[in-house]
Amino acid sequence: MGQKLKDLNIELAEKIESITEHLQEGLKMLFQGFYKANPRYLEEVEKKAEEIKSLTEEVQKMVADDLSYKAEEIAAAASIMSHYQKINFDLQKLSSSISSKNKEGILFTEKAVTELEEIFRGVGNLFAHLNDILLTRNAVLVDHVLNEKKKYKQLSRQFALEHQDRLIKGLCLPRSSSLYLAILDSLEDILWHLQAIVEEIKD
Secondary structure, three states, X not given: OHHHHOOOOHHHHHHHHHHHHHHHHHXXXXXXXXXXXXXXXXXXXXXXXXXXXXXXXXXXXXHHHOOOOOHHXXXXXXXXXXXXXXXXXXXXXXXXXXXXXXXXXOOOOHHHHHHHHHHHHHHHHHHHHHHHHHHHOOHHHXXXXXXXXXXXXXXXHHHHHHHHHHHHOOOOOHHHHHHHHHHHHHHHHHHHHHHHHHHHHOO
């Protein structure tokens, strides 16, 4: 599938690029919605979710209808789009957690905000490499993304354990803790799907 993607027609390449950009922008908006407690950002993410759903379905249909693609290439494309759709669902889960935080007026400690900002930024940066990998299968870039995924997965687990320790010591409230961990879990799910996409197309 990766090799074939080098010869994508312009329309198909633009749709895949657009999906990735929408996801990356959606993640940035979610953090802004979290940090500024502004529902406008979450509303924008909801609009993007519909656009992403439509684009992934269009890509699947375009590949399936193109007789130049082999059966295994069509299956690989379907798998990649499935992971994109699941990332889109994870963004909506993030939006729900952030919306609950904002509506309930839940406050996070400065440490928790800083930790989440680091994970949000790290995950967002990985989206920037996806289109290049899909089009070139650059081995160096593949290794970089997989290493970064591992790094942020470990960092997320470390933050979660430290946070649970703070909860036990009574340094944070149960409700803020549950939302913090829910946000971390959704970001970890996105990391998993990013890895799966890269694994699907690497040599």
